[in-house]
Amino acid sequence: MKFEDYPVAASPPQGMNPCDQCVLRRLDAFLPVSGEELATIQAFRVGSRRVEAGSSIIDEHRRSPQLFTLYSGWAFRYKTLSDGRRQILSFLLPGDFLGLQDEFADGHTHGVEAVTDVTLCAFSRERLWELFHAQPKLGYDITWLVAGEEKMVDDSLVTSGRRNAAERVAMLLMHLYRRAERVGMVRDGWVEFPFNQQHIADALGLSLVHTNKTLRRLQRLGFYKIDAGWLRIMEPHALEKLGDYFERPMRPTPLI
Amino acid sequence: MKFEDYPVAASPPQGMNPCDQCVLRRLDAFLPVSGEELATIQAFRVGSRRVEAGSSIIDEHRRSPQLFTLYSGWAFRYKTLSDGRRQILSFLLPGDFLGLQDEFADGHTHGVEAVTDVTLCAFSRERLWELFHAQPKLGYDITWLVAGEEKMVDDSLVTSGRRNAAERVAMLLMHLYRRAERVGMVRDGWVEFPFNQQHIADALGLSLVHTNKTLRRLQRLGFYKIDAGWLRIMEPHALEKLGDYFERPMRPTPLI
DNA sequence: CGAATGCTTGACGGTACTCAAAGATTGTGG
DNA sequence: CCACAATCTTTGAGTACCGTCAAGCATTCG
Numbered sequence: 001m002k003f004e005d006y007p008v009a010a011s012p013p014q015g016m017n018p019c020d021q022c023v024l025r026r027l028d029a030f031l032p033v034s035g036e037e038l039a040t041i042q043a044f045r046v047g048s049r050r051v052e053a054g055s056s057i058i059d060e061h062r063r064s065p066q067l068f069t070l071y072s073g074w075a076f077r078y079k080t081l082s083d084g085r086r087q088i089l090s091f092l093l094p095g096d097f098l099g100l101q102d103e104f105a106d107g108h109t110h111g112v113e114a115v116t117d118v119t120l121c122a123f124s125r126e127r128l129w130e131l132f133h134a135q136p137k138l139g140y141d142i143t144w145l146v147a148g149e150e151k152m153v154d155d156s157l158v159t160s161g162r163r164n165a166a167e168r169v170a171m172l173l174m175h176l177y178r179r180a181e182r183v184g185m186v187r188d189g190w191v192e193f194p195f196n197q198q199h200i201a202d203a204l205g206l207s208l209v210h211t212n213k214t215l216r217r218l219q220r221l222g223f224y225k226i227d228a229g230w231l232r233i234m235e236p237h238a239l240e241k242l243g244d245y246f247e248r249p250m251r252p253t254p255l256i
Numbered sequence: 257m258k259f260e261d262y263p264v265a266a267s268p269p270q271g272m273n274p275c276d277q278c279v280l281r282r283l284d285a286f287l288p289v290s291g292e293e294l295a296t297i298q299a300f301r302v303g304s305r306r307v308e309a310g311s312s313i314i315d316e317h318r319r320s321p322q323l324f325t326l327y328s329g330w331a332f333r334y335k336t337l338s339d340g341r342r343q344i345l346s347f348l349l350p351g352d353f354l355g356l357q358d359e360f361a362d363g364h365t366h367g368v369e370a371v372t373d374v375t376l377c378a379f380s381r382e383r384l385w386e387l388f389h390a391q392p393k394l395g396y397d398i399t400w401l402v403a404g405e406e407k408m409v410d411d412s413l414v415t416s417g418r419r420n421a422a423e424r425v426a427m428l429l430m431h432l433y434r435r436a437e438r439v440g441m442v443r444d445g446w447v448e449f450p451f452n453q454q455h456i457a458d459a460l461g462l463s464l465v466h467t468n469k470t471l472r473r474l475q476r477l478g479f480y481k482i483d484a485g486w487l488r489i490m491e492p493h494a495l496e497k498l499g500d501y502f503e504r505p506m507r508p509t510p511l512i
Numbered sequence: 513c514g515a516a517t518g519c520t521t522g523a524c525g526g527t528a529c530t531c532a533a534a535g536a537t538t539g540t541g542g
Numbered sequence: 543c544c545a546c547a548a549t550c551t552t553t554g555a556g557t558a559c560c561g562t563c564a565a566g567c568a569t570t571c572g
Contacts, residue, residue: 079410080281081500085418089378089410104400105407108504132392132399139395140388144360146399150406151361153346153413154335161461162341165560196518207561212520214560244337247366421528452550464530468552 011119012048012071018121019045022255024071024095029182030255031141040135041256046124051114053194058099060111066122067099069256072120074194077110078202088203090152091115094183097145097256103128116194123256141254148253155245160205163243165214168204171243173224177233178247193231205227267372267375268327269305274377275301278511280327280351285438286511287397296391297512302380307370309450314355322378323355325512329374330450333366334458344459346408347371347432350439351511358382372450379512386397397510404509411501416461419499421470424460427499429480433489434503449487474498 011023015136019042024030031129033041046066051057057075058064075092089110092098101109103125132139155175159168201211223235223242233239240246269277275298280286289297302322307313313331314320331348345366348354357365359381388395411431415424436447457467473478479491479498489495496502 077410079414081414081418083500087414089413089415100399101403101407106504106507109407110410129396132396136388136392136395139392139399140385143356143395143399143402146402146406147357148362150409151357151365152400153406153409154333154366157345157409157413157416158335158337158343160413160551161343161458162337181347182406202417208518209520210560216520244339248362248539251362454550463529464550465530465552469528472552 010072011050011226012057012121015242017042024183024255026141027095027184029184029227029252030095031252033255037135037138040131040138041152044123044127044131044256045121047122049120049122051118051120052193053116053118056111056113057118057120058110061107063102063107064099065125067097067103067125067128068120068122069189070094070096070098071119071121074115074192075112075118076115076199076203078110079110086202088199090149090156091179091203093170093179093185095253095255096149097142099125100142100146115199116192120193138256142256144254145256153195164202165206165210166218167243168206169200169211169214169243170223171198171245172204172241173218173231173233174239174243174247176235177231178250182250190230190232192229193226194229258477263347266328267306268377270304274298274304280439280511283351283440285440285506285508286351287508289511293391293394295371296387296394300379300383301377301512304359305376305377305378309370309372309374312367313374313376314366314368314463317363319358319363320355321381323353323381323384324376324378326350326354327375327377330371330448331367331368332371332455332459335366342458343461344455346405346412347435347459349435349441351409351509352405353398353512354495355381356398356402361481367389371455372448394510394512398512400510401512420458421462421466422474423499424462425467425474425499426479426495427455427458427501428460429474429487429489430492430495430499430503432499433487434506438506446483446486446488448485450485463482 010023012018019025019038025033048071049068057068060078060080066133070092075098077089077092077098078086079089080086092112098112113191132142159171163171176193177186177191180186185191197211197215198208200215204211206214218239219226221238223233223239225232225234266279268274275281275294281289304327305324311504313324316334326348328350331354333345333348333354334342335345348368354368388398415427419427432449433442435448436442441447453467453471454464456462456471457464460467462470474495475482477494479489479495481488481490490496
């Protein structure tokens with residue numbers, strides 16, 4: 001699938017059998033599902049939602065009544081300390097499943113905010129258990145998604161705990177590029193890069209000023225370019241080596 | 257259940273119906289299971305294992321052929337960069353389920369190492385899907401466990417990204433104490449604390465020397481004591497406030 | 513055109529890292 | 543049981559990475 005076909009900020013299909021026409025399912029990034037599974041997913045679905053850039057998708061301190069699959073756009077999960085310091089936990093791309101964590105905790109998990117305009121498929125939290133029961137395979141898939149997300153947070157923890165500023169930036173740029181590539185968001189080597197430097201700083205555990213200086217340094221070295229909100233990786237090997245971060249070819253994942 | 261009853265480094269029950277006699281299941285920390293579920297868990301179980309303090313439970317770069325529930329002792333998950341820098345991702349206590357992550361990734365997830373002598377119940381990875389299929393409730397429970405672990409890593413990421421040294425130490429001490437308390441490992445206000453300062457440093461993303469200086473400072477302030485490998489929290493409120501970390505009463509979790 | 517937001521740079525200071533070496537504790541073998 | 547090694551803890555000295563403060567510049571938007 002080429003980028004040209006990719007529905008930037010498009011809404012999920014509506015009507016009788018929306019999941020049949022889901023554009024995401026055509027990507028190699030996602031595992032095929034049986035007709036029966038698709039029917040179960042669709043029954044679990046309660047509609048779609050659109051959230052503007054910069055708005056909250058899930059409030060940090062309230063349990064969200066619904067679960068979501070991100071259909072288009074960029075978002076991020078975050079937590080804040082009581083004095084306002086914010087840490088971005090992970091970035092979210094199309095296909096990511098959100099809101100599950102507070103199924104098992106009494107609120108106080110994390111907030112989710114849209115970076116760009118975003119569209120989501122909404123699912124009924126109450127019927128989650130029903131889903132596991134009706135189609136154990138989908139339960140297995142959800143476990144898979146949660147485990148995958150944990151793996152990403154594990155990586156970020158290594159970054160935050162053990163990498164210096166330049167290594168952190170290198171690792172984040174490669175990480176975001178690879179993930180976007182996987183869901184067809186790369187066009188001629190460029191990805192939409194809607195983040196400001198405060199986002200990067202909050203994700204990497206650095207101050208805004210130091211993030212800026214580090215970004216500029218790597219840019220002057222010719223490792224990457226950012227132009228009008230689009231990112232191009234010029235020296236992937238240099239960045240991978242600097243960040244000691246080598247993303248292995250990603251396996252197809254489930255899509256709920 | 258009192259500490260006196262707690263099986264330090266005890267092996268899991270053997271024989272015909274080991275899970276019936278599981279000591280962990282008597283703790284309030286864990287949800288009750290139906291007889292049918294218990295039978296399924298027991299059929300999924302393939303034996304037990306004992307690992308010495310300091311030895312590897314799961315190799316960092318090889319996929320473990322089995323899944324485990326930690327039955328007694330302390331362990332930790334970690335990742336290392338290619339130049340040897342190590343980050344501890346989380347600590348593991350009795351009841352924690354390990355080895356699941358690389359079910360969904362091709363190796364390269366994390367290593368697990370025993371801090372004290374440790375005993376484990378081993379499960380067949382191959383039969384995991386069978387378990388989901390036979391008892392969707394247990395699949396749901398496993399998702400719960402993974403989500404709970406992710407929540408802990410999220411917290412650590414906030415710590416590593418946004419807290420200073422004293423705040424990190426405060427948060428870690430409270431976190432470990434509360435978790436140990438939950439599974440009955442506290443005796444008269446003291447918990448076994450088998451970690452050396454290198455463990456703490458690697459968990460917090462600090463250097464060994466700075467970790468030492470910070471620990472000493474909080475100890476001189478009278479916030480905690482460590483004596484012969486046992487920890488006592490003297491000023492829980494001071495530590496909670498310093499770390500901006502208030503563990504809410506933890507709900508009972510599933511136990512596989 | 514002014515306000516708001518985001519990027520960039522310089523100056524300065526402090527937290528945390530590295531290096532180094534001396535205690536303290538534990539373990540081991542003769 | 544003591545001596546010696548190994549491991550861990552503690553402290554000091556010097557440094558550097560990164561944070562804070564401040565201000566100027568660029569871009570977008572109403």
